[in-house]
Amino acid sequence: MKASRFRTPGRLDALSRRGGAVWTLPDWLGLDFxxxxxxxxxxxxxxxxxxxxxxxxxxxxxxAQSSLEAGRVFNPDFHYAALLPFGANLWYVxxxxxxxxxxxxxxxxxTVFLLVITLSLLYFxxxxxxxxxxSFFAVALSLLLFSGSNKLREIFWxxxxxxxxxIVILSLGLGLLFRQRQAPHDDERKSKxxxxxVLLVLLSLGAATNxxxxxxxxxxxxxxxxxxEAFLGADREERRHLFRRNGVPAAQIFSxxxxxxxLLVFLRRDGVNAGYAEAYTTWSASDTWQASFQKIVPDYLxxxxxxxxxxxxxxxxxxxxxGLVLLTAWLVVxxxxxxxxxxxxxxxxxxxxxxxxxxxxxxxxxxxYVVGKLSGANWRLxxxxxxxxxxxxxxxxDWLRVPRSDEWFSRTDVDHRPxxxxxxxxxxxxxxxxxxxxxxxxxxxxxxxGQNSQLYLDKNYILSNELxxxxxxxxxxxxxxxxxDSQCLVRAVEVNAEKGSHLRDYQNMDxxxxxxxxxxxxxxxxxxxxxxxxxxxPDWLLLQSQLSKIEQVGQHIFVHFPEHLPELFx
Numbered sequence: 001m002k003a004s005r006f007r008t009p010g011r012l013d014a015l016s017r018r019g020g021a022v023w024t025l026p027d028w029l030g031l032d033f034x035x036x037x038x039x040x041x042x043x044x045x046x047x048x049x050x051x052x053x054x055x056x057x058x059x060x061x062x063x064a065q066s067s068l069e070a071g072r073v074f075n076p077d078f079h080y081a082a083l084l085p086f087g088a089n090l091w092y093v094x095x096x097x098x099x100x101x102x103x104x105x106x107x108x109x110x111t112v113f114l115l116v117i118t119l120s121l122l123y124f125x126x127x128x129x130x131x132x133x134x135s136f137f138a139v140a141l142s143l144l145l146f147s148g149s150n151k152l153r154e155i156f157w158x159x160x161x162x163x164x165x166x167i168v169i170l171s172l173g174l175g176l177l178f179r180q181r182q183a184p185h186d187d188e189r190k191s192k193x194x195x196x197x198v199l200l201v202l203l204s205l206g207a208a209t210n211x212x213x214x215x216x217x218x219x220x221x222x223x224x225x226x227x228x229e230a231f232l233g234a235d236r237e238e239r240r241h242l243f244r245r246n247g248v249p250a251a252q253i254f255s256x257x258x259x260x261x262x263l264l265v266f267l268r269r270d271g272v273n274a275g276y277a278e279a280y281t282t283w284s285a286s287d288t289w290q291a292s293f294q295k296i297v298p299d300y301l302x303x304x305x306x307x308x309x310x311x312x313x314x315x316x317x318x319x320x321x322x323g324l325v326l327l328t329a330w331l332v333v334x335x336x337x338x339x340x341x342x343x344x345x346x347x348x349x350x351x352x353x354x355x356x357x358x359x360x361x362x363x364x365x366x367x368x369y370v371v372g373k374l375s376g377a378n379w380r381l382x383x384x385x386x387x388x389x390x391x392x393x394x395x396x397x398d399w400l401r402v403p404r405s406d407e408w409f410s411r412t413d414v415d416h417r418p419x420x421x422x423x424x425x426x427x428x429x430x431x432x433x434x435x436x437x438x439x440x441x442x443x444x445x446x447x448x449x450g451q452n453s454q455l456y457l458d459k460n461y462i463l464s465n466e467l468x469x470x471x472x473x474x475x476x477x478x479x480x481x482x483x484x485d486s487q488c489l490v491r492a493v494e495v496n497a498e499k500g501s502h503l504r505d506y507q508n509m510d511x512x513x514x515x516x517x518x519x520x521x522x523x524x525x526x527x528x529x530x531x532x533x534x535x536x537x538p539d540w541l542l543l544q545s546q547l548s549k550i551e552q553v554g555q556h557i558f559v560h561f562p563e564h565l566p567e568l569f570x
Contacts, residue, residue, distance in 0.1 A: 023132065030136030037140040037439065038118065041147065044442050045110050045157050050103070051450015052150060057158045058478040059507060061106050064092035066509055076270035079505040082213070083274045085267060086169075086206030088113060088160035102485040113160050118143065120171040121390075127175035128350050128394065129182065138393045144435035145332070145389045147442065148305030148325060151379045162210060163382035166217035169207045170387070173222055174357065176200045177249055178350045200249060201256035208260025209267065211274070212281055216364050217383040219257045225356035226250045232343065284373050292375035296366065299378035303385060304329040305438065321437035328434025331427055336391040339398075351398055358387040392431065399424035457554040458525060459483045462490075469516045472525035474504055476556075480525075489516075495530040500539030515564045521548070524559040531557045 059081055066075035073085045092109045099105040121142055125135035146156045146164075156164045176196050183193055207218045226246040233239035284292065305325040312318045336355055339346060346352045362384045365374065374380040399420045450456070458480055462470075467488050472480065477492035484490075491512055492504040501524065503513055524543070526534065534540055546561045 026133035027131060027136070028133070030133035030140075034118075034136040034140040037143055038114065040439055040442055041114055041143060041157060042111060043447075044147070044153065044445070045114065046107050047447035048442070048445035048449040049107070049110075049153070049157060051445075051448070051453065052154060052158065053103075053450075053479060053483065054455070055475050055477065055479045055507075057106070057154065058482050059161070060088045060159045061092055061096060061101065061109065061482065062478060062507060064089055064096045064109075065101050067093055068097055069509070069511075073267050074272045075509060076272055077511055078272075078509045079507065080272065080274040081276040081507055082162060082211070083264070083268070083272065084160070084162060084165060084210045084214075085264075086209045087162075087165045092160075100486060101482065103482055104485075106482055110157055110159070113164070114143075114157065117156070117164065117168050117171075120168045120175075124171040124175045124178075124390070127178040127182075128348075128397075130397065134397065138397075141393060141432060141435045142386075142389055144438045145328065145431070146386060148434075148438045149303055149307050152303055152305070152382065152385075153442075155379050155382050162213045162217075163379060165210065166214050166383050167386045169203065169214065169218050170221075170357070170361075170383075171390075173200065173203055173207075173218060173253075174354060176203065177222070177353065180249060181245075181349060181353075197248075197252055200252045201259075204253045204256025205260040205263065208257040209264045211264065215257065216368075217361050219253055220364060221357045221361035222253055223250055224360040225353055226253075228356050228360070229352055234344070282373050283371060284375075286371075288375075289370050292370045295375055295378075296369060296381075299375070300333075300381050300385065301326065301329055303378045303381055305434075305441075321440065324430065324433040324437045328431050331430060332385075332388040332392040335395050335427060336388060339395045346398070348398055351394055354391055354394055358391045361387055392427075396424045396428050396431075400428075454554045454556060455479060455483065458556055461551075461553045461558065462488045467521065467523055469519045470523035470525060471501070473527075473530060474506065476525055478507060490525070493524075495526065495534050495537075497533040497536045500537035501534060501543075519564075520562065522561050522564060524561070526557045526559065528555060528557065531559075 063078075063080065063084070066078040067073060067089060069075060070077070073089070074080070074083065088109060091112045092105075095105050095109050095112075099108070118139060121139045122135055125138045126132070130138070147153050155161065176199055180193065180196050180200075183196075204219055207214050226249060230239055230242035230246050233242050306322065306329065309322065312322055336358055339351070340355050340359060343352070343355075346355070365381065365384045368374045369380070401421075455476065458476065462480065462484055469489050470491075471477070471493045472490050473495060474492045477490045480488065480490040489512070492506065492508050493501050494504045495501050534543070543559065543561065546563065548560045548562055550560070551558045
């Protein structure tokens with residue numbers, strides 16, 4: 001009897017596992033490509049990213065430092081931007097304990113995150129029963145497409161925040177679900193099924209401790225996708241079967257999430273809060289909704305990489321690369337939508353679950369972008385962008401429908417229209433071109449990019465004058481502490497004409513403002529505008545009576561004074 005050309009996910013999985021023992025040329029080529037991409041991103045993290053470094057990049061390492069000082073997960077004296085106990089703290093805390101609050105520790109931590117997200121994406125694609133070569137190639141393209149703009153590179157390779165962390169957790173969660181659904185139900189594999197079930201509960205628990213912003217891109221979309229998949233079953237019998245089957249992982253995710261919320265409440269004892277994350281749980285004024293809706297497309301395109309376009313000549317290489325990036329940005333949105341419109345024709349259960357998860361997550365983010373406060377920053381679209389990229393690669397692979405690596409350039413096993421195969425090749429070529437354009441943009445950056453900036457002028461002045469403690473407004477303070485490898489501790493203040501100078505506790509700890517034993521000279525770092533405001537404030541008379549000198553460094557002003565002045569910084 002002639003074998004059917006259609007392979008169920010379980011049969012595809014078995015085929016992939018049997019063929020996975022011997023690597024073929026495409027597998028090795030995929031690995032080589034991934035290693036090259038990782039080398040490019042390591043280059044960016046350790047060299048050019050220093051020029052983009054600013055105050056927001058310091059949050060991950062400062063959270064680790066505050067945890068070390070408190071001896072517990074959350075420090076009640078620290079004023080957090082976000083609460084992410086299940087994330088980079090797992091490796092930043094030991095790194096800071098060994099290496100201190102330094103730039104090398106910061107960059108080492110980001111290198112670890114690069115490996116973490118790489119392995120999570122590899123686990124995800126392999127869970128779809130893909131060959132190693134296909135998985136390596138998809139991971140490499142994903143990493144490059146996550147690096148398209150300055151802001152996107154900051155989100156993924158500058159610090160670990162819930163936008164990037166959510167993609168890691170979602171990839172692992174989907175991978176576990178795919179493997180649970182594909183695993184044969186025999187006694188030999190029962191222990192693996194139980195192990196995956198426990199892992200899914202623990203993953204859901206950990207994700208929930210990171211708050212609603214991570215639940216919005218992980219637990220809620222997954223639970224919604226499991227329910228929606230069952231609801232969309234072809235007939236009553238299939239719907240009943242899907243509800244029974246999907247109920248087990250849904251219960252695991254729900255129970256883990258509930259336990260995680262309870263654990264988060266316990267960890268937040270003593271009144272630990274995070275104001276920045278309120279954008280996910282707060283309505284915006286209704287008269288701003290139309291403007292927020294109109295911002296979605298331009299904000300998304302700028303985040304994807306269409307930035308600084310006014311400086312690009314139409315007839316240039318940069319213009320061609322920009323065109324590839326724009327085409328890629330549109331394709332990764334359109335491809336999953338096209339497949340969802342033909343939902344009933346999707347043969348892979350894993351693809352169905354992925355696309356439903358992507359659709360629900362996208363709806364949540366877009367809804368909050370319009371009626372919530374997410375539209376205040378385009379990088380809050382990062383989870384939507386990331387799942388669009390991943391979903392598009394999965395759909396393209398389904399269109400190619402090539403289960404064995406030795407059939408990559410053959411259509412003998414393609415069981416659908418040749419037109420879909422041709423579209424898949426064209427779309428994949430465009431997306432690969434967009435990814436390579438991002439690689440080219442990184443490789444063009446000089447290793448010492450940005451190290452003649454004002455922030456580095458301030459750093460050099462501080463080190464050359466052996467200053468140990470001072471104050472500055474938010475965008476200079478924490479960044480200079482890291483750039484000087486904590487040789488100088490710079491604490492954040494606010495300066496205005498009405499109130500003068502006062503502490504800004506955001507992303508700082510109360511004890512960091514106490515009198516510093518052994519420090520003989522303090523400074524206040526100001527911009528020209530801040531100095532003008534301070535001169536007209538009620539604090540200026542006190543500071544003027546105490547200051548020892550004022551020096552200009554580039555566009556910034558260093559006001560020196562010989563003793564701690566708590567009256568200025570309360």
